[in-house]
Amino acid sequence: MKRMPAVVESPTVRTSTAQRKLRLPRFGLFCCSLVLAALAEYCAYLNEGGGGNVRRVLHIIALTVFFMVMTLIFERFIDWLGRDSKRTESDHDRSTILSGFLRRITPDFAGDRRQTLKAIAVMAVCWLPYYMLALPGEIWYDTVQQVMMWKGLPNPITSGAWSDHHPVLDTLIFGVFYQLGAWLGHPAVGVALYTTCIAIAAIVVFVYTVRYLAKSAVSKRAYLGAYLFFCLFPFIPIFSMAMVKDAVFLPLFMLFSIQCMEVARTKGACLKNRQTLTVLIVLAILVSLTKKTGVYSVVLACILLAFVVAGNQARVKLLAPAAASGLVIFVLLPLALFPACHIIPGGKQEMIAIPLQQSALLLREHGDELPKAEKDVLTGILEPDAAENYEWWAVDKVKGTHWTEQRARLLHPFLRIWAKNAVKYPETYARAYFLLEQGWVALPNAIVNENLQSNYLYMRTAPSGNVVASGLPQSKRTRLYDGIDEFVIGLGNQFFMQPWLSRAFWVTWLPVMQLYETIRKLRAKELSWAYAAWLIPMLVSVPFMWISGCSVSPEGLRYLMPMLGIAPIGCALLTVDANHSSER
Template identity: 25%
Template structure:
C-alpha cells in the first residue's frame, strides 16, 4: 500500500483539514451540548466575557482546563492523518454517508435530550455547537467508513480457509451446518422455553385469542364490523390469530389453556430456530470464514433477545423468520445460483405467502423485491421466478379481497396508516392550540377528538392519539381534515418536522438506550398481559411458580448483557439502519448496482417503520426482521456475485 504524494500547497491543505477535524471532534467530547442560560453563565468560568452573548455561552460550554483536550486532539489528528494516507477510491458515497450519519447523531441527541430541535436551533450558540459537532462527527465517520470498506474488500479478512477445521463442533458445523446450528439453537434456548412456560405474553396476544373465541377486544370495540357475529378482523394478521387460537382451542379440549398456547409457542420456537439455522448454514454457501459463521451462531444462541423472541407470543417472530428465508432466496436469484427445483419453488412460494400474511407490511417486502425479475440472462429462470411472484401475490389478494369478505372479516382501521399526520396535528394543538380557529377545530374534530389529542399526545408513540379517531369519518371528513392539516403546516412547518422526527429518531440514532425496550418482555410484563387482557375473560394462563427462580436469573443475565458496551447496540433499531446504509454505500461505490436488489426488502421494512405508530427507542420488534437477515445480507454484500475481484477497486484512484 503506497502513500499518495502531494505538492506543498496540497500538503498544507491536508494539514489544515486534519487540524479542523481533530479540533472539532475534540470539542464534541469536551463540550457541554446543553443550553447555557443566563443564570448558569454567572457561575461559570469566563462568564465575564460579553454577557449573554454567543461568545460567552460558547465559552461557558467548554472546559479548557487540564491536558485531556490536548491529548484528545493529538490522538484524533494522528488517526486522521494516518487514514488519509490510504490510497482509497475517490467516491462521493463515503462522504454522503459520513454526512448523513453525522446528522443522525446531532439531531438524534437533541431529541433524546429535549424531544425537540432546541439543542440545535435555540440560539446562535447552540447553532454554532451543532455545526462544530457535525464537522467533528463527519471527520470521525469518514475514516471509519473507509476502514470498514477496506476491511470488507480484503480477501484475507473474509476468506474461508480450505483446510478442514479442528474440533468436533467445528467439523460438525462444516459437514452438517444446518442440522448442527439447528440443534445448538434449540438446546441454547431451552431454558427460556421451560422457564417462561407457556410463553411470554405481550399486548396483542390476549386480543388475538379473544378475537378467535369471538370475545370483545380492543380492536372489535372500535372498528365498524362487517358482522357483529364475526369479531376476527385484520388489525392483527388473521393467519397468525387462527394459528394461535387453534392451539388454545386444542388446549381447552385437553383441559389446559397453558398447554394449548404452549403448543403454538413450540411451533414458533422450532420455526425460528430452523430459519436462523438455515441462514447460518447459508453463510458457508457464501464462503464466509468459519470465525464469522461461528460468531453469528454464538450470538444467536446466547444473546438474550433471540431466545426471548423465540418464546414471545407475537406475529413478529414468525414474520421475521419468513423474511429471512425469503431474503436467502432473493440472494440466490441475484447471484444466479442453481435454478430452484420443484421443492425449493414450493418453499419459495410458501415463504412469500408467509411474509405477506403474517404482517401487514409483508406485501411491501415482496413488492420491493420485484426488480429481481429483470436480472439475469436466463429467460426461462426469470419467467419461472415471475410466475412464483405472480402466484403468491394473486393468492394473497384473493385471501384478503375474496376470502375475508366471504367470512365477514373486517379490514384493519384506516387510522393505522395515519400516524404521521395525526402526530403532527396533535403536537400543533399542544403547542399552538391558541391559534387554532373554530373552523379548524370543527374539521379536526370530525376525524379526531380535538379536546383530547393535545393532552393525549405522546411524542414517541401515536397510539394515544389514534384511539380518538372516529371510525365513521367519511372521505369528505378526511378531505376537510387534510385541508386544515396543510394550512397548519404552512403556519408552523417546524412543528410538523419536529413531530415526525420525535416519533422516529430512534430508527436513526443509537445513543438512547431505553430501559422499557430492554425489560418489556420480562415476567412482570407478561403476567400483567395475562391477568389484565385475557384471564378475566375466562382463561387461565400463568407462568409456573416452580420456574420463577430461573426466570429471575435469566432476566438478571439479560440486564447484564444488554447493559454491556457494544452488546447493547445489537438491540438498537438504528444499528440496523446504519448497516443497511453502509451496505448500500459499498455497492454504490463499487457500482454493483444490480446487487442493491437484495437490500430492497430491508428498505421496505425501514420505510414502514418510520410511518409506524412507535419510536424505535421503545419497541424493537418492528426491526426484528432486519436483525434476523443482517448477517446474511452483509455477507452477500461483502462476497458479491461470487467473484472475489469485484471488491478490488476499493483502493484504486480514479
C-alpha cells in the same frame, strides 16, 4: 433450487490493484455520518427542551467522528471475516482442549443432512436457557387481544368478532394453540406447545440461512459468524420464541429473503424452475398474511429484483409473487373471506398513523390558529380529545383502533389539510415525527431508553382485566423478570456496550454501513450487482421501520426482529470473493 457452486473462500491478501481501487474519497461517509449525527442530536434537543447551541454543534462534530470511526472499524471487521481461516498442521498441534472441542462441535455447513441436524442441535442447546426462562411463553399485548377474538370475548378492538386489525392468519395460529391447550387441560399447555414449535421453526430457518451462505461463495468466517450470532446473541431466541405476530412473520420473511437472494445470485435463471417459482409465490403470500406491511415488502422486493435479473422473461415471472400477494390481500380477503366469516376489516388508521400523530400535535400547539373548517376535519378523524391525550412516544391514543364511516368520509379532506399545514408548521411536524421515531436514530439517554431489552417482564407479570379474561398464563416471577430487564438495560448503558445494544445500531447504523461498503465495492468493481442485491431484504425492511407507530416503547422491540435476522446477510455479502463475484 439448483445446486450452488462449491464454497470459494476469499484470498488472504487482496492485490495492490484492488486496494488502490478501494481507496475512494470518504466524502460519502462524512455526509452519512453528519446526517446521522445531526438527527441523533436533534432528538436529544427535543428531549431536553432545546438550548445550548454551541454544545449541540460540538456534540454533532463528536458524533460525526464517532459514526465514521465505527464504519472504519466495520471495514476492518469485514476484512477479517473475508480472510482465509485455514489452519496449518502445526497450529492444530498447538491447539488447546477448548479449541479442539469447538472444532468437534462446529457443524460442516457444506456437509450432508447429518451435519444439518448437528447444527440444529447445537443451536437448540444454546437457546435452551431462554426457552426454559420463557416457559410457558412470552405473551405480548396484541396476542391477548387476538386470543380474546378467538374466544368471542369483548376486547379493545371489537365486541367479540374477529378483526383484520391484526393479521387473521396469526389470530388463527394463536387460537389453534390456545384451543389445543384447553383440550389438554389448560391454555398454558397450548402456549408452551406454541413456544416449542416456533422455536424449532426459527432454528431450522436460521440453520438453513447459514447453509445457503456457506454454499454461496461467502467466506467461512462470515457464515460461521452468522451461525454464532444466531446461536449466542440473546435477543434472537428471546424474540423468536415470543407469542406475537412478528415471531410468526420472521422465519417466513427469512425464507422469502433467501429465495430473493437466489433469484439475484442467478440473475433470475432459477425462476425457470417451476418449483422454485412456486415456492417464491407461496412464501410471498405467507409473508403478506402474517404482517400488515408484508405485501408492500413483497412488491418492493420484486421491483428491486427486476433491476438485477437478466431478460424480460425473468422480469415477467417476478410479477407472479407480487400479483399473487396483492390479489390475496386486496381482493380475496376483503371481498370473499371477510364477509363469509364475518371478519371486520382493518382500518386505514394504521397506514396514516404518522399524519394523525402530527395533526394531534398541530391541534395541541396551533389549534387556535387554524380555521374552524380545518379543525372540524382534524377533530373528526382523530380520536376524541386527541390533542389533550397526545403522547409523543406512541400513536395509540391518537389513531385509535376503529375505522368509522365518518373517518372514511373525512380521509381525503384530512390529507389535504395535513399536507397544507406541513408547509406552514414544519417544525411541529418534525418534532412529532422524530420524537416518535427517535429509537431508530438517537443514542440512548437519561430521558429515553432506546436499548434492546429482554422483555420477559412484558405482559406476563402485569395482569389486566383482558389478560385474566383471556385465560392466558401469568407468571408470579416478577422480581426475576424485572431483575433481568434491569441487568440488560444497565449493560446497554455501559459505554462500550451501548452501540451494540442500541436499537438505532440495528435499524439504521448497521444498514447504512453495509450499504456504504457495498457501494464502495461496486464502484471499485469488487462486487457484482447480483451479490449486492442481497441487501434487498434490508432495503424492504428499513422504510417500514421509519413509519412505525413507536420506537422507544416495548412494542418497538418486535418491529426490529427482521433487522436482527438479516443483519449477518449484509456482512456476509461483503466477503464474497471478487473474482467469483465478477463471474456472475
